[in-house]
Amino acid sequence: MNDQNPALTQNIPLNLAGRRFDQVLAELFPDYSRSRLSAWIKSGDALLDGEVVAPRHLVKGGEHITLTAVASQEVPMAPEAIELDIRFQDKDVLVINKPVGLVVHPGAGNPAGTLQNALLHFDPALVEIPRAGIVHRLDKDTSGLMVIARTLRAHTSLVEQLSERAMHRQYEALVMGPMIAGGSVDAPIGRHPKDRVKQAIVEEPAGRPAVTHYRVRERFRAHTLVQCNLETGRTHQIRVHMSHIRHPLVGDTLYGGGVKLPKAATPELAEALRGFKRQALHAERLEFAHPKSGKPVAVEAERPEDMARLIAALREDTRANAPADSARSRR
Known part of the structure; x- marks a missing residue:
């Protein structure tokens, strides 16, 4: 596939x-809505091994997908001169350090001022790539590293690395409560059955497999600082x-991370905890294979000031409280 071809391919x-x-x-093309993808299947713009199949067709694994209707934008976008913190750049990819408060995609309540607008201003040719x-993605109030494809070939490669779990993403999080040791959480995630804003642990097939190591x-x-x-x-x-x-994240009111003060906390610490108004989560390291050369790319971003x-x-x-706590534990 050459980069001028508006088709995306994927195994x-x-x-x-x-x-x-x-x-x-x-799963493989999350930049597009399910309704749009379903329409492309029915119109013959999404092919399986070169053939038109029904949306309910069960795949065997290893088949080749060709998606040929990806050049048109789902939502008209205007370039905006928003500063980008670029940590890696070449003709194929960008890695940016997203600040807290920057929305990634336009949506309800955020029609402009997004990372997507900023990318289109930085490189107008990104209008030909899905979602620029x-x-x-990162949530609005999560900071850290994101990789951006600058060609369709790079986009296909990076999406494939994501789906095959070959792209390594490392986060730093501050959580509530004293955590004794690390571990893994292997629990499927899906839309919350009652609150459409939230996600929840939902059994398959409604929930999708999800694994986090910490x-x-x-x-x-x-509190505990975890990787x-x-x-x-x-x-x-x-x-x-x-x-x-x-162990919800500090500041994450959506998932239960309210303010928890240590005993006899100073007014300064109480103010710092109460004043932290977002989830304490930062995407600090990103590793992937370069979509053109295949060489490993690793980028790091320091934790934000807040x-x-x-x-x-x-x-x-x-x-300051270690001596008193130690004395109590010895009694």
Whole structure:
């Protein structure tokens, strides 16, 4: 496939065998709505091994998908001069460090001022790539690294790496409660049955497989700093999984991360915790195979200032109270 061809191609990973064709398309091409993908299947713009099949057709794994209707934008987009923090750049990919508060895609309540608008201003040619080259997402109030495809060939490669769990994403999270040790959460995630804004642990097939590995980096009196590595990339995955094991993220009011103060917390620490108004989550490291050369690309981003200040305050509180806590534990 050359980069001027508006088609995307993809081989179906073997781990998706037995799934419906429309479900597989939604998994491999998450930039498009299910209704749009279903329409393309019916119109013959989404082919399986060169053939038109029904949306309910069960795939075997290994088949070849050709999606030929991807050049048109689902939503007209206007370029906007929004500054980007670029950490890696060449003709095929960008890696940007997304700041807190920047919405990735336009949507209800956010028709403009998004990362997608910024990318179209930075590189107008991205109008030909699905979602201006964005292949994975971060929540508005999550900071950190995202990779952007600048060609259709790169987009196909990066989406395939995501689906085959070959792209490594590492996060730093500050969670509620003292955590004894690291571990893994293997629990499927799907739309919450009652609250459409939230995700939840939902059994398959309604829920999709989700695996998060975590390890303790630093313990505080009533909080823990953890490293999280994703095998899968479900919406709100770390937030849902940490809440599921009763260690919700600091500041994450959607999933139960209210304010928890250590005993005898100083007014300064109480103010720092109460003033942290977002989920304490940062995408700190991203590793993938370069879509053209195949060589490994690894990029890191330092934690943002608001998280750094809060962690410093918790560290000081733990240090200041260590002698008293040790004395009590010896009695």
